[in-house]
Amino acid sequence: MGLLSKKDTKLILDPLADDNPITIQVLGICSALAITAQLKPSIVMAISVIFVLGIGNVVISLMRNIIPSKIRIIVQLIVVATLVIIVDQVLKAFAYELSKELSVFIGLIITNCIIMGRFEAFALGNGPWRSFLDGVGNALGYGVILIIVGFFRELLGSGTLFGFKVLGDSVEKTGLYAIGYENNGFMVLPPMALIVVGIIIWIQRSRNKALIEEN
Amino acid sequence: MLEHIELFFKSIFVDNMVFAYFLGMCSYLAVSKKVSTAVGLGAAVIFVLMVTVPLNWFLDQYILQEGALAWLDGNRETPELSKYADYDLSFLSFILFIATIATMVQLVEIIVEKFSPSLYNSLGIFLPLIAVNCAILGGSLFMQSREIETAGLALNYGISSGIGWFIAIVAIAAIREKIRYSNVPAPLRGLGITFIITGLMASGFMSFGGMLTGGDEETTKTDAVKTVETPVEENKIESDNETAQVVVSENN
Numbered sequence: 133m134g135l136l137s138k139k140d141t142k143l144i145l146d147p148l149a150d151d152n153p154i155t156i157q158v159l160g161i162c163s164a165l166a167i168t169a170q171l172k173p174s175i176v177m178a179i180s181v182i183f184v185l186g187i188g189n190v191v192i193s194l195m196r197n198i199i200p201s202k203i204r205i206i207v208q209l210i211v212v213a214t215l216v217i218i219v220d221q222v223l224k225a226f227a228y229e230l231s232k233e234l235s236v237f238i239g240l241i242i243t244n245c246i247i248m249g250r251f252e253a254f255a256l257g258n259g260p261w262r263s264f265l266d267g268v269g270n271a272l273g274y275g276v277i278l279i280i281v282g283f284f285r286e287l288l289g290s291g292t293l294f295g296f297k298v299l300g301d302s303v304e305k306t307g308l309y310a311i312g313y314e315n316n317g318f319m320v321l322p323p324m325a326l327i328v329v330g331i332i333i334w335i336q337r338s339r340n341k342a343l344i345e346e347n
Numbered sequence: 348m349l350e351h352i353e354l355f356f357k358s359i360f361v362d363n364m365v366f367a368y369f370l371g372m373c374s375y376l377a378v379s380k381k382v383s384t385a386v387g388l389g390a391a392v393i394f395v396l397m398v399t400v401p402l403n404w405f406l407d408q409y410i411l412q413e414g415a416l417a418w419l420d421g422n423r424e425t426p427e428l429s430k431y432a433d434y435d436l437s438f439l440s441f442i443l444f445i446a447t448i449a450t451m452v453q454l455v456e457i458i459v460e461k462f463s464p465s466l467y468n469s470l471g472i473f474l475p476l477i478a479v480n481c482a483i484l485g486g487s488l489f490m491q492s493r494e495i496e497t498a499g500l501a502l503n504y505g506i507s508s509g510i511g512w513f514i515a516i517v518a519i520a521a522i523r524e525k526i527r528y529s530n531v532p533a534p535l536r537g538l539g540i541t542f543i544i545t546g547l548m549a550s551g552f553m554s555f556g557g558m559l560t561g562g563d564e565e566t567t568k569t570d571a572v573k574t575v576e577t578p579v580e581e582n583k584i585e586s587d588n589e590t591a592q593v594v595v596s597e598n599n
Binding site for chain 1: 538
């Protein structure tokens with residue numbers, strides 16, 4: 133990474149694992165769980181958040197010296213809301229079906245705590261370029277978890293990936309289904325999203341003991 | 348009257364904000380370590396939802412929807428005659444809703460501080476947290492996408508989904524207080540076990556789904572039973588929002 137200094141690289145890479153917004157900072161859970169029953173909406177959501185958080189961080193960082201601190205929350209909300217409206221309109225124009233699937237959850241990017249959290253914690257105190265990297269890094273960390281959860285839920289729940297029947301046809305009993313494999317219908321229901329994220333947290337913390345919490 | 352009761356129980360149990368849609372999870376996880384603080388935040392959420400959902404309902408009905416501006420030239424009853432009939436401002440709903448919510452939270456904070464210092468002391472610290480609680484914005488967005496018909500129903504929806512959220516956070520706080528005395532595997536402690544417990548609670552709440560058929564008279568009992576056997580989240584994702592809610596509430 134010739135373009136980025138060591139410190140900048142850290143900004144991008146840290147949120148991917150040891151400072152992950154979902155599993156460590158506990159931010160942005162709401163949307164992460166609701167739309168991960170399939171892989172495709174998860175990826176669209178991840179891209180939307182990368183866009184909103186990257187640009188939003190830059191905007192807030194550029195304005196950081198002129199925002200009165202008393203009304204900063206509302207200023208931040210307006211910036212996010214504007215960006216989210218752009219995302220929503222773009223999705224409606226180019227991927228209408230998908231925007232129907234995601235329904236209110238695109239709108240809920242506004243109240244995604246990752247975004248407000250990064251604005252407060254980083255963009256208000258740092259320059260635009262570093263804020264941009266921080267925003268993209270955190271959104272990537274969020275996206276990685278979304279994609280992992282979406283991958284397992286779609287694969288185990290419906291036996292498909294992106295809608296392709298990778299495990300064979302469950303009706304005609306081909307592929308894995310020929311030897312008696314069954315889809316786990318519970319995987320596509322809401323509770324399993326929570327349990328899958330719980331298991332990811334479990335695995336991550338058993339690999340890195342420093343992250344273990346007190347009771 | 349019947350539709351009020353139906354909506355009330357449906358919003359609390361079947362379409363529970365936390366367990367069915369994961370709304371407000373951030374504060375749900377962060378503020379659920381003690382029952383007393385959970386009660387405070389839960390009460391604040393009920394209160395703010397009660398104020399913002401009906402308010403946003405009026406904004407939606409009189410400004411945002413397609414043809415909603417017809418009252419400007421006195422054609423509220425016959426919108427097609429109005430010269431504003433083609434105006435559709437619904438793309439502005441995010442920004443308007445969130446502005447309403449942020450302002451209301453600020454306003455509520457000031458009013459409560461002025462008139463009831465004791466309530467302010469118990470709610471006060473949670474109120475700023477609430478502006479960015481997804482349950483609040485989610486309440487307004489669901490109100491819009493479900494096309495709730497009257498202001499009374501919108502008020503009902505706000506209160507009852509707030510109560511659903513309240514129940515969820517108080518329940519998890521009580522469990523977390525008890526779990527301190529159990530020997531949880533070290534890497535699961537704290538966040539991990541909370542996630543898994545919430546998952547189990549959510550699957551428990553799914554059993555309420557059989558209680559009501561979602562207020563849809565066309566669906567007969569046999570239909571509801573049939574769909575229970577097939578995994579339905581797929582239908583939810585694929586079909587449009589309107590039918591999705593019916594399907595989900597039948598099957599949860």
